[in-house]
Amino acid sequence: MIGERIKSLRRIRNMTLKQLAELAKTSEGHMSKIENDKTQPSVALLHRITQALDITIGLLFDETNGKEQVVSRMGERPVIDLDPVRRGTGICLERIIPHSRDHILQCNIHIIEPDGSSEDHIQHVGEEMGYVLEGELELTLDDIVYHLRENDSFHFNSSRPHAYRNPGKTRTRVLWANTPPTF
Numbered sequence: 001m002i003g004e005r006i007k008s009l010r011r012i013r014n015m016t017l018k019q020l021a022e023l024a025k026t027s028e029g030h031m032s033k034i035e036n037d038k039t040q041p042s043v044a045l046l047h048r049i050t051q052a053l054d055i056t057i058g059l060l061f062d063e064t065n066g067k068e069q070v071v072s073r074m075g076e077r078p079v080i081d082l083d084p085v086r087r088g089t090g091i092c093l094e095r096i097i098p099h100s101r102d103h104i105l106q107c108n109i110h111i112i113e114p115d116g117s118s119e120d121h122i123q124h125v126g127e128e129m130g131y132v133l134e135g136e137l138e139l140t141l142d143d144i145v146y147h148l149r150e151n152d153s154f155h156f157n158s159s160r161p162h163a164y165r166n167p168g169k170t171r172t173r174v175l176w177a178n179t180p181p182t183f
Contacts, residue, residue, distance in 0.1 A: 002060040003037035009053045010035075023052035043091065044120030044163070047182065051124060056106075056181045072096060079111075090116045096175070106181035109133070110164075112172040117165030126158040128178035135172030138165050158182075 010020050021031040025048055026041075033039040034049075041049060050057050072095070079094045096107040112135070121140070130137075130153060137148045140163045141156055147167070148154065156162065158178060166172040 002040075003035045005060045006049060006053070007035040009055065009059075013053065015052075020049070020052055024048040042119035044118055044122045047122050047124055050182070058181070072098065091118070096177075103181060105177060105179045107175070107177040110172075110174045110176045112137070112164070112166040112174070114166055114169050114171070116172075118163045121161040121163045122158075123161050124158050124182050126178050126180050126182065127156070128158050128176065129153065129155040130174045130176040133173040133175055135166060135170050136168040137172050137174055138167045140164065 006020075010017070017031055017035070018028050021028040024031065024045060026045055030039070031049075034041050034045075046057055046060075050060070077095050079092050081090070081092050090113060092111040093108040094111060096109060097103060097105065110130075130139075132148050132150050132152050134150055136150075137152075139146045139148060139154055142160050142162075146154065
């Protein structure tokens with residue numbers, strides 16, 4: 001559960017619940033529910049919360065600061081469940097590069113179940129690219145919808161509003177890299 005970590009980081013930064021809610025563009029009541037683990041934020045809201053706290057999303061999950069690791073074996077990489085409330089229709093991230101404050105590049109395999117999505121548009125500093133390993137992906141960028149299939153790729157400036165979802169009936173896996181790290 002990430003609520004306790006959000007609350008702790010907010011208090012360390014001497015922020016009130018109202019201040020964090022305003023910076024994250026959500027209500028104070030909704031932020032309270034998130035901090036008390038009564039609800040889980042969407043991916044887009046999670047981005048806004050972590051931007052307000054000046055951290056990456058990875059710091060909210062049970063990850064240790066990654067040691068320098070040259071090889072990362074299949075089945076041994078950490079997997080972060082971004083949407084435990086939906087139980088199987090959300091998004092998980094399989095870490096390709098272990099999380100570390102020192103890394104300037106981040107790479108994950110986004111595992112998106114059918115109808116799983118980022119829900120809202122996301123905007124942040126940086127650049128990202130992706131390669132669809134399997135399944136299909138609907139990428140919305142500046143209100144233009146792109147339908148990608150296996151072996152298609154994309155690249156864009158992360159400051160542009162973007163969202164994504166799996167419109168298919170099978171799991172989608174996308175190799176997704178961005179800099180600087182946001183998850």
